[in-house]
Amino acid sequence: MYEITSLRQATTLGEEVVRRLRYLVITGRLAPGTHLVEDRLAREFDISRGPIRDALRKLEGEGLLESRRRGLFVVGLDESDVEELYTLRESLESLALRRSMERATPEDWATLQGPIDAMRDAADRGSAEDFASADLEFHSRFYELSGHRRLVSVWEQYRPTFSVLLSVTNAQDADLHPSAEAHVALLEGVRSGDVESTVRELSAHLLGAKNRMRAARAKGAH
Amino acid sequence: MYEITSLRQATTLGEEVVRRLRYLVITGRLAPGTHLVEDRLAREFDISRGPIRDALRKLEGEGLLESRRRGLFVVGLDESDVEELYTLRESLESLALRRSMERATPEDWATLQGPIDAMRDAADRGSAEDFASADLEFHSRFYELSGHRRLVSVWEQYRPTFSVLLSVTNAQDADLHPSAEAHVALLEGVRSGDVESTVRELSAHLLGAKNRMRAARAKGAH
DNA sequence: GTTTCGTTAACCGTCGACGGATATCGGTTA
């Protein structure tokens, strides 16, 4: 049904199970509608049900699993889910950007250069996964700098989904450099201090990302 | 330290513990910074650690507890938290309102009349708790009608906090009728079909709610 | 063929216990 290898060392077994299942669900290797049974998963991962329970609860919170009558079921990610993820994110990140532009100092913004360099480097090497990582790291700074704990919390809830999603779809892009440069433009906007204009730029940025993802997914094996 | 009575019948023990602790944390009976130890809680509630663990994880997700080095600690709700809760909500609910105005039918909007009647009734009786309940039920419809699963999910994550918070602060308001009528105005806006104007009205509505809450909390015992 | 009902199996909520990791505290040393 799906491959179970070995559980790499993780802070906790549950966390590792979360990572595994998350990947399987988002990539569709675990078909939507699949019934996940605690007992069976425990046997397959060869651990007890405790950590499995923790993992399933977490994934439910991430919207990847759905609790129905008995047990949890896999919720696949189709086009409407991509739509949901990006509209929600646009809403959250706009608020984060507004707040961070009110609070952050030039030194704070300087920390965004690291992820940009990492993106360029990943683009040079053609590493889709590293690019996705740096990309999300860049955007995460907005949340951190917003000084809004709950905003950070909600973002972190969905960030792993974007991470897997981006890693997969980026792999189809021939050249990731344009995307890296788009972030440079975003950083310039932030530094200009023009909030409204930069928020619009962010919206456009995310709209573009959404469309690229839709295109990639329409073409890819789904 | 805090009173433990008996665990009323609930769908699950963990859920009941969640309700209890949530109330204690939000009302401040459980002081910010308090270290919650699984073993001790299990003994106090006279149940095993399993359901306690579930409860603590859930409350952490709601932002009421914070995971530090060892175990979970109570995060109090101060003025900045009220600020956070309402700014986040404004962001989410604006999106929900926009989407629901694009999708919902007149019959859908008709279902908002029930909560309004309930608010008026609760205002007549002076029941702060029932008013809060109907109030949130009214707003929840926006999320449901938005057809956006993740938006609903995030809202449901914070709704219980608003529920307790409103119940407590509403109890200080002499007359709840004005608040009920504000919702009527909101419903009229929705029916008018003018999205931008109604979104602005919602923002003003929530801003007013936030300020009333701040005033009530500044005056109340905190 | 369809519905009703009873039996069986599946599945989750809950429990109690173990062991390792970590903070705490007392004692020793510089």
Add this chain to the structure above:
DNA sequence: TAACCGATATCCGTCGACGGTTAACGAAAC
């Protein structure tokens, strides 16, 4: 007095098991 360090207690991650509840299945009745 202050810093280091080791013994101790605390606390959480994990385990395996039990029992009640609910879904699934098949048999009996219409």
